[in-house]
Amino acid sequence: MSARTAVPLSELPPHTKAVVRRLAGGRPFAGRLAGMGVVVDSPLEVLQNVGHGPVLILVRDTRIALGRGEAAKILVDAAA
Amino acid sequence: MSAPRHEKVREIVLALAGQPNAGKSTVFNLLTGLSQHVGNWPGKTVDRKEGTLERGGARIRVIDLPGTYGLSAHSEDERIARDFILHERPDVILMIADASALERSLYLLTELVVLPVPVVLGLNMMDVAESEGIEIEPHVLEAALRMPVVPLVARRAQGVSALLSVALRVARAPQECVPARPEIAASHRDVLTRVADLLVGNLPAPYPPDWAALKLLEGDPEIAERARQWLPAAAWNEIDALLRAHEDAVLDVASGRYEWIGRMLRAGVKRPQLGQVSLTDRLDRVAVHCVWGVVLLLAVFALVFGLTFGIGSPLQEWLDTGVVLPLRDGVRAALAGRPAWLAGLLADGMLGGAGLVFTFLPILVVFFAALALLEETGYLARAAYVADGFMHSLGLHGKSVLPLFLGFGCNVPAVMGARVIASRSGRLLTILLAPLVPCSARLAVLAFLVPVFFHEYALAIALLFVVANLLVLAGVGVVLSRTVFRGQHAAFIMELPLYHVPDRRNIAHFVWSNTWAFLRKAGGLILLLSALVWALSYSPQAGVEGSLLARFAQRLAPLGTVLGLDWRMLVALLTSFIAKENAVATLGILYGAGANGVGLAATLATHVAPASALSFLAATMLFIPCAATVAVMRQEMGDWRWTLFGVTLLLAIALGAAALIYQVSRMLGVGMVHA
Numbered sequence: 001m002s003a004r005t006a007v008p009l010s011e012l013p014p015h016t017k018a019v020v021r022r023l024a025g026g027r028p029f030a031g032r033l034a035g036m037g038v039v040v041d042s043p044l045e046v047l048q049n050v051g052h053g054p055v056l057i058l059v060r061d062t063r064i065a066l067g068r069g070e071a072a073k074i075l076v077d078a079a080a
Numbered sequence: 081m082s083a084p085r086h087e088k089v090r091e092i093v094l095a096l097a098g099q100p101n102a103g104k105s106t107v108f109n110l111l112t113g114l115s116q117h118v119g120n121w122p123g124k125t126v127d128r129k130e131g132t133l134e135r136g137g138a139r140i141r142v143i144d145l146p147g148t149y150g151l152s153a154h155s156e157d158e159r160i161a162r163d164f165i166l167h168e169r170p171d172v173i174l175m176i177a178d179a180s181a182l183e184r185s186l187y188l189l190t191e192l193v194v195l196p197v198p199v200v201l202g203l204n205m206m207d208v209a210e211s212e213g214i215e216i217e218p219h220v221l222e223a224a225l226r227m228p229v230v231p232l233v234a235r236r237a238q239g240v241s242a243l244l245s246v247a248l249r250v251a252r253a254p255q256e257c258v259p260a261r262p263e264i265a266a267s268h269r270d271v272l273t274r275v276a277d278l279l280v281g282n283l284p285a286p287y288p289p290d291w292a293a294l295k296l297l298e299g300d301p302e303i304a305e306r307a308r309q310w311l312p313a314a315a316w317n318e319i320d321a322l323l324r325a326h327e328d329a330v331l332d333v334a335s336g337r338y339e340w341i342g343r344m345l346r347a348g349v350k351r352p353q354l355g356q357v358s359l360t361d362r363l364d365r366v367a368v369h370c371v372w373g374v375v376l377l378l379a380v381f382a383l384v385f386g387l388t389f390g391i392g393s394p395l396q397e398w399l400d401t402g403v404v405l406p407l408r409d410g411v412r413a414a415l416a417g418r419p420a421w422l423a424g425l426l427a428d429g430m431l432g433g434a435g436l437v438f439t440f441l442p443i444l445v446v447f448f449a450a451l452a453l454l455e456e457t458g459y460l461a462r463a464a465y466v467a468d469g470f471m472h473s474l475g476l477h478g479k480s481v482l483p484l485f486l487g488f489g490c491n492v493p494a495v496m497g498a499r500v501i502a503s504r505s506g507r508l509l510t511i512l513l514a515p516l517v518p519c520s521a522r523l524a525v526l527a528f529l530v531p532v533f534f535h536e537y538a539l540a541i542a543l544l545f546v547v548a549n550l551l552v553l554a555g556v557g558v559v560l561s562r563t564v565f566r567g568q569h570a571a572f573i574m575e576l577p578l579y580h581v582p583d584r585r586n587i588a589h590f591v592w593s594n595t596w597a598f599l600r601k602a603g604g605l606i607l608l609l610s611a612l613v614w615a616l617s618y619s620p621q622a623g624v625e626g627s628l629l630a631r632f633a634q635r636l637a638p639l640g641t642v643l644g645l646d647w648r649m650l651v652a653l654l655t656s657f658i659a660k661e662n663a664v665a666t667l668g669i670l671y672g673a674g675a676n677g678v679g680l681a682a683t684l685a686t687h688v689a690p691a692s693a694l695s696f697l698a699a700t701m702l703f704i705p706c707a708a709t710v711a712v713m714r715q716e717m718g719d720w721r722w723t724l725f726g727v728t729l730l731l732a733i734a735l736g737a738a739a740l741i742y743q744v745s746r747m748l749g750v751g752m753v754h755a
Contacts, residue, residue: 023331025571027154027298027299027330028152028154029571030330030331030334031150031152031154031298031330031334032149032152032154032155032571032573033573034149034150034187034334034337035099035148035149035150035152035184035187035188036149036184036573036575037181037183037184037187037338039331039334039335039337039338040331040334040335041335041338042338047364048368050370052469053468053469053472054465054468054469054478054572056368056465056576059184060181060183060184060338061180061181061182061183061184061212062181062184062575063360063364063575063576063577064573064574064575064576065461065464065465065468065478065572065573065574065575065576066572066573067468067472067571067572067573069571069572070571070572070573
């Protein structure tokens with residue numbers, strides 16, 4: 001992965017693949033995401049992001065809907 | 081099964097664990113069948129399901145732990161699951177994993193294997209995994225994990241019997257079970273050891289020091305609080321300093337678990353790299369589409385609404401007129417020679433209340449079946465996803481959309497439907513808002529009264545009431561979520577499971593346990609409230625005119641003046657507590673409709689000013705929910721304080737709105753002259 005700065009997941013267009021770099025929502029947030037497959041270094045794919053409302057991602061064979069606010073707290077590196 | 085009678089029967093306790101959507105309830109239903117018992121976890125509002133069976137001379141108790149993604153202290157369900165394992169020490173944990181998303185599914189396993197109870201792993205949905213091209217070799221996994229692994233297709237009852245045999249074998253020789261355990265990243269290993277050392281000897285019995293140390297490193301607030309109380313100051317201060325220096329450990333612990341899972345699965349699981357499009361992907365192209373998804377959502381909800389009330393309402397009416405009424409007449413006839421109050425109490429007070437409970441059943445059964453079907457197939461999560469943007473603006477979770485929508489038919493299933501929402505604050509807010517949805521009974525009162533006063537404008541006024549009512553709902557939602565529930569906004573993080581063919585048994589169990597819970601918990605309260613209001617409206621003499629209720633309403637005259645309501649309208653409001661449609665019937669009795677051949681509509685038109693009518697309608701639409709709704713609110717909130725809060729809030733809103741409407745009309749000088 002390049003040294004580019006991580007961007008909020010909520011800003012990625014659909015069908016982008018990315019890797020989680022940082023979780024900025026505190027321990028309870030990180031704890032909830034961990035059980036659903038989202039931890040630092042997790043690869044994921046944005047399935048849907050229409051620019052408002054929740055974001056849909058695919059991570060470890062699981063489709064997860066994230067509120068926009070939640071998605072903004074997940075910082076990722078977009079794959080080329 | 082063929083155990084000799086004299087042999088002492090040993091009881092074995094199995095705890096069923098698993099992430100949501102892994103098929104845990106299917107396994108539970110297969111194992112325990114009709115022996116299930118649903119209660120509550122002590123002091124909690126979360127359902128506790130338990131069942132028994134006998135096998136090989138042993139009596140087996142199966143406890144269904146709440147479905148959880150992990151065992152942190154951050155959610156009530158996860159605390160319940162881990163407290164049960166730590167304090168009750170089941171003989172074996174049966175962990176059900178979803179074979180089609182094994183990596184994520186085993187996260188819970190990494191939390192279970194560090195607890196002092198042997199684990200047996202059931203790999204469910206092997207058929208789904210296979211159809212996705214994932215190849216799993218259970219024996220290889222078994223060798224890596226050093227624990228028994230049993231493949232399952234629970235939906236077709238495959239493998240469940242084998243799972244039980246393996247669990248019993250492990251229960252009889254638990255010492256043979258030494259599972260592989262994930263290790264913490266090297267950078268934190270020394271800290272973990274040091275924290276565990278400081279804990280040894282200072283922790284009360286059920287807490288293993290190495291587990292507690294790991295939880296501390298994860299930043300577990302509950303264990304931190306306990307450790308602070310248990311440990312000598314010096315030891316705690318050292319731990320506290322270590323934890324502060326290693327605050328990043330929480331992320332490492334979680335990532336470390338997935339690394340470990342990756343290593344465990346490397347040999348036993350092969351997965352395709354080809355990007356084949358699954359059924360779920362194809363269905364989701366419509367279901368979560370930003371336009372078609374909304375269309376589908378509305379269509380599905382309209383269908384559920386149509387089914388619930390299309391099937392439920394005629395049955396309800398048939399029960400009422402075909403069963404309850406003849407029964408009441410029968411009681412009255414049988415008690416013909418006895419005091420009138422006795423017949424009244426039994427026929428009207430008690431049987432009236434029982435009849436009310438009874439007539440809710442058809443609607444609830446159909447609604448629960450529809451809800452279970454949507455949940456089972458995986459569609460409910462999509463509906464929540466599509467609706468989340470809108471619901472979010474009201475401070476609600478996307479999943480609140482179906483219960484609130486159903487509220488237009490009846491508030492009772494709306495309140496009970498809130499149980500699909502995982503977070504307590506989200507559930508409470510939905511339950512508090514559900515009674516503000518104008519139900520069909522209130523719409524019927526509206527439809528009857530508006531034309532009496534507003535003739536050609538009737539439709540517009542009625543529509544205005546419904547819209548204003550919904551705006552009040554939205555406003556209350558916004559205000560509550562920013563005040564009472566401030567900062568408790570549950571993060572919207574929700575799995576959209578793969579689509580599944582629904583399991584009949586699961587739906588049947590869901591319908592049965594929820595309907596039974598309504599009868600058992602809410603039924604008695606509805607009966608009691610109904611008898612109470614009946615008694616108040618009947619004593620000290622027959623007829624509501626001279627009753628305690630009427631005297632009470634007359635005492636409220638000052639309030640009535642502010643609202644523009646005379647005592648008769650106040651009594652009508654009070655009796656509408658039993659059922660909203662009572663409002664019209666009470667008005668009929670009190671205004672002496674039917675005398676001299678003048679109908680209620682005409683009588684009201686000559687006695688009541690339109691401004692008062694508006695005030696009365698506003699109060700009826702927003703007034704405290706009916707007895708049945710209050711009873712289920714109490715049942716679902718699990719606590720009287722919240723119920724009273726909800727009732728008081730609605731009362732304040734209703735009276736406030738009524739007073740506002742009346743006073744504004746008066747000031748503007750409209751509607752004071754009788755039509």
